[in-house]
Amino acid sequence: MRMYNVAIVGASGLVGGTFLKVLEERDLPIENLYLFASARSAGKEVNFKGKTLIIEELTEESFDRPIDIALFSAGGDISKKFAPIASKKGVVVVDNSSAWRMDENVPLVVPEVNPEDIFKHNGIIANPNCSTIQSVVPLKVIDDLYGIKRVVYSTYQAVSGSGIKGIEDLERGLRGEEPKTYAHAIVNNCLPHIDSFLDNDYTKEEEKMINETRKILNKKDLPVTATCVRVPVLNGHSVSINVELEREPNLEELKDKFRKTEGVVLEDDVKNNIYPLSAKSTGRDEVFVGRLRKDYSIEKGLNLWVVADNIRKGAATNAVQIAEILMKK
Template sequence: MNIAIVGATGLVGRTFLQILDERNISIDRLYLYASKRSAGTVVTFQDQSYTVMETTTANIIDKDIDIALFSAGSTVSTTFARDFVSIGAVVIDNSSAFRMDPQVPLVVPEVNPDDVLQHQGIIANPNCSTIQSVVPLTVVQHLWDIKRVDYTTYQAVSGSGQQGIDDFDRTAEGESPQLYPYPIYNNVIPQIDRFESTNFTFEEHKMIQETQKILHKPDLAVSATCVRVPVKHAHSVSMIIELIKEPDLERLREQLHATPGIEVIDDPEQQQYPMPLFAANQDAIVVGRIRKDLYNPCLLHMFCSADNIRKGAALNAIQILEVVDKKILRK
């Protein structure tokens, strides 16, 4: 399999390489792309040296590429994704550029792997907070019909890339922020991305619309409040889920335990629950704080944490790559 990585020198790009190595993905040819600023950088992967190329049409159209992993932002994806498609590659895009395009599958492999079969050259990787939420949500949905979901997110600064980490470090030293509107150190900011006319942010709209699309429930009532918190790695999400009928919590815990990609940590007596501390640098989505509402027995509360760079971006994309390889390339 011939693989290209666009945005190879960024946080997610470097994690692509790490996970490709960890999962022993068979690679015949590897092409690394980045901005003009990073072109010429030499990257070592599996004892071989690769020179990063500038992302240009001329550097793409003469290559033999099966899959292109993108994590370089929406503008780069919009500009160059179809160049890769034109040479026969399947693009797996980590930006928001194509997620809500009805012609582009939006895929979390534990939830809707067969949606990759509908691709027309591009497959979208969902928002990091959406990914970690819909995996346990799907377990709930398989047991009982969901009427409504309300999210509150606690999103790490690495969700803004290296600039977010730099702003955390900068404001921890008492300097002024350069990325966020306020210091993030010792603070929480209830704004991620721009505000829309609804007074919801673009990030919140992404979680709402992506959840509906991935679960194939376009009329599902979903709401979200997305908050940036002073944590470097791993997002957390609080979910309040309204069901048609009262859930059986023991049955739910059993199903969550049996679901690949989920680790249940839910022992209040021992003060065991999901935290970024347990999720950072791990592949699993950690789920806990599972309980019924005190006033409405059909309301279910859950909390999850997951590494936003691994499962929330690079790992999910490479799991999509594995599904494409199995269901499409090998046929």
């Protein structure tokens, strides 16, 4: 078996730490693992498979060594600067920021949806937004069966989606302290405000979901709208999805298809109060789907409720899955 040299950029962050956990759990064939972060994190020790690794400061010379794949989660500015440097030295970058997602020369990949796009890369592969990832997994199944005409998203996104700073703001609120990350207290609140507002009054998060859905499903003119909301939940994003379809959906057929789809867990038994919950998704890599029902307000309409661990499937696990496919190829 061939062994690979892998790097993590942003190793000290929330997603970076989860990269380590997922890489170890899935036991990828790694010979050398290099960890990079900012100068203030350099020198920190990290345990991986019983070995102690030292985080290095990320510099322009960091990739002057044999590295096959680099998993980036250090923010868009870092990715814009260092991903091209790495790719020019033969490294395949899987980037978790929004920096490259809408670049027409960079594939945007969810392995359960469009794995064939992985090999269209020119050295950089983009990892989608966390809420987009968990949404397009069931939407791909629905589109294949019935054809999608329109999508309406309403998200309920956990504070871990803002990284450690979001978690700290929730903890501050529980102590009665003022927020430092969010515009308002997150405790006892739902904030319809994720990322900054644009001139069209949508937020960047909402625009991400709209544009990324079109790109991943290869439907550039698909009508999509979104309202993204931060809620006082520690981890696990929830999304209410309403879809208008080309053909009349058959709920039993759809449920059966979800049961057979890798990476999807159907939890849909409302008589026994069984439906996806963010608390149950934490620590899991699957996308949980439930509350399937027809939307009788329109012809051929469907509602569903989708939940996933936004740090794992919504970020780290999706990137590691891409790396796995690269290695198998």
